[in-house]
Amino acid sequence: MDSNMLKITINGVASEVPNGTTILEAAKLLDIHIPTLCHHPKLSVFGGCRLCIVEVKGGKRPVISCATPVADGMEVKTSTPRIEEIRKTIIELILSDHPNDCMICEKAGDCTLQELAYFYGIRENRFAGERRTYDKKDNNPFIERDMEKCILCGKCVSICDEIQGVGAIDFSYRGFNAKVCPPFEKDLNCEFCGQCVSVCPTGALTGKMWSYKGRQKDVREVDTICPYCGCGCSLTLHVRQNKVIRVSSKENTINEGWLCPKGRFGYSFIDSPERLKTPLIKENGKFREATWDEALDLIASKLKKIRSKHGPDSIGGLSSARCTNEENYIFQKFIRAAIGTNNVDHCARY
Template identity: 55%
Template sequence: MAKEVTLMINGQEITVPAGTTVLEAARQADIYIPTLCYDPELSLWGGCRLCIVEVRGWKNLPASCITPVRQGMVVETESPAVRHARRTLIELLLANHPEDCLACERTGACALQDLAYRYGIRQSSFTGKRRNHTIESGNPFIVRDMNKCILCGLCVRVCSEIVGRSAIDFANRGFFSKVAAPMDLPLERSECVFCGNCISVCPVGALTGKPMWGQGRRWEIKKVQTVCPYCGTGCSFNLNVKDDRVIGVTSNPDAPVNGRWLCIKGRFGFGFIHHRERIQMPLIRDPFLFSKVNWDQAIGLAARKLKEIKAKHGPDSIGVLASARCTNEENYLLNKFARAVIGTNNIDHCARL
């Protein structure tokens, strides 16, 4: 068993395994420490510095997300020095951030906005130059407004550590740092696969899903958890519903199979839901025109035809092709149907084609 370490956070004695960070220890004890660049599923970065804490006897204010606990450490998370520094950091971020919360797609779900609210910052003490990047919205999926980026690097890390594409990274230095695809090309000319997982980790309005632009405010949206229909993996996510219409898909952190991570189909392929040409009931073609029928009629017809073919030409004249969009269970049933009901071994799967 790992060694245990006892430390004091805000006067509360906490015992955690050695190697735990101060931030994790505090969160385990339900002590709030704000973060912008920390994500438990990604590697540690330590760049936003909002999680600074005061440790007795230490000269500087260390970032709690990258500071391991030590025996007997005395930590304050909201001491005057910490609050003062944290406010300054938020002000510094705001001083280089567009003040367009009124029209920002993220309003209501923006970490920076929440922090400004929590620490009562109405405006920044600092003025001066600002970044002036053009908003990139040339592709149908992701809108990138790098003026709003706080350079937390979560998108960079998710792209390399979760997705494995490394389509984006930091470019330039210092004040002019920005997250960009190689050669600062637009995403559609990069390695990006538009899975949109970067959107799901972006704490501010720098990365947003294009389909949801202007469709509704966060508080108007009802979230309905569902399972992705595209493949058998069984990812779940939240359909964002406003006025009984699905306006977008967002990650559901509690999704048992996939967590927050989705692919392009799950995140952006919801347009069929309200499409006027969507087929909503079975159709039978006879002989040239489609006529709407009910399920009993449709299945009855299919069964009859299969029986006829089997009687006339034998069971091996029939082949069964399973779909990757089916679940494992469905594919199992199809296998039973082919071998036990029809009596043929002619069964294959589209994934093998």
């Protein structure tokens, strides 16, 4: 046996995993699902929700599988009546401090907490009591922050710090008063990448422009490429009634699901009435609509005039990262071969 590999049996299925693998990761390799709320494979272990508890043979108490490394010969059970009872109690406790908002919540139908409440058949709550309520709304332009729905999983804090490198939010206060917020509870003022929104397992963080446009079950997903810059991040458009109502990105893409604010929130131009649909020619200080033939003839005659009067180096061409490689290639060819200058550049050099 490879000395770097460890034997583990999960729910009676034997396997070998590399040294350093956690029980949760080992279960995933075997396609065995363990519920989690605070775990994310690309973030450091938080161990806050305790939902991923499992029983290890010989152990007195259940352990959290996200933070427990596999030991050689370990025998693990991921679902027993005792484990499921504890998980159900954890969900009940979380829901005891959570608004009953599923009917109007943006996240309903796509909410991990709602899924778990459904799975455990929780209707009445044994732990009724005081609930955190917050009146102040965050007036930032992009992200709806409803902290009454926050379950303090910490994923937004970690992703903002570890992936985005911004650290715009963190835990404040202690115990029952604990809350995730920007410094001094001011309005969020950050890069607005929306990475925090993408990992939030509840409706605590959503896009402001998404409100009441449609639930996840109502949308058709269309995978495409972001048109903004030369990075070419993968986007998934959430389309309802032929309108884009939300944008996300999948984890298994080149950009690993991370986007910038333009890619995630800058899509309203698609339906803008100000979008150019035909070329415009300026005459007497005013634009008028023109045909492509008219516009191209005008450009050609003006370029010829400038070149013969001032020489080819008096002309420069600026292309766009929104164009395809082929279009950019043709453009530089045109500037170099047809105009005769090397004055050519574009807006996305890295």
